[in-house]
Amino acid sequence: MHNKSLLPLARKLRCQQTSTEEKLWQALRGRQLQGLKFRRQQLINGYVADFCCLDLKLTVEIDGKQHNERAEYDRLRTEEIARAGFSEIRFTNDEVNERFDWVILEILRIADLCLGLEPREAFPRRE
Numbered sequence: 001m002h003n004k005s006l007l008p009l010a011r012k013l014r015c016q017q018t019s020t021e022e023k024l025w026q027a028l029r030g031r032q033l034q035g036l037k038f039r040r041q042q043l044i045n046g047y048v049a050d051f052c053c054l055d056l057k058l059t060v061e062i063d064g065k066q067h068n069e070r071a072e073y074d075r076l077r078t079e080e081i082a083r084a085g086f087s088e089i090r091f092t093n094d095e096v097n098e099r100f101d102w103v104i105l106e107i108l109r110i111a112d113l114c115l116g117l118e119p120r121e122a123f124p125r126r127e
Contacts, residue, residue: 017041020062020093021050027104028060036111045084047077052086056114060107061090087114095125 017025017040028038028051042052042059049059059081063074078088089110091103102123112119 018062018064018093020064020096023100024051024060024062024096024103027100028107033104034108034111044086045080047080049081049086049088053111056111057086058110058114059086059088061088062093062096063090064093 021040025040027033028036031037036053037055038060039052039054040050042049042054044052044059050062051060052058053060074090081088087110089107091106096103105120105123109120109122
């Protein structure tokens with residue numbers, strides 16, 4: 001599917017974002033996170049990324065429970081986004097809702113790596 005044909009879907013997703021997406025968007029929007037510009041529902045190689053920083057060539061995905069049944073789709077999607085030169089980081093809804101500070105720190109750590117900086121200390125994915 002071409003990006004142009006996905007434009008209506010991306011617009012719809014922007015208007016109907018989940019509460020978890022809204023929570024993360026409030027932290028990413030307006031260059032609030034170290035001056036990095038993130039976009040919502042960015043079209044990349046036939047897929048719609050939840051959040052994207054074009055300068056870093058980084059996408060951030062929030063996976064709901066339906067992603068458990070879509071492992072193969074997600075794998076192919078990640079490969080296609082990588083073909084476009086993007087790195088992808090994924091978080092679950094629970095991680096965003098229950099460990100929000102960790103999610104933000106992990107995004108900053110990956111941003112450091114994308115910028116070629118010494119990365120911040122990594123914290124475990126699970127407490």
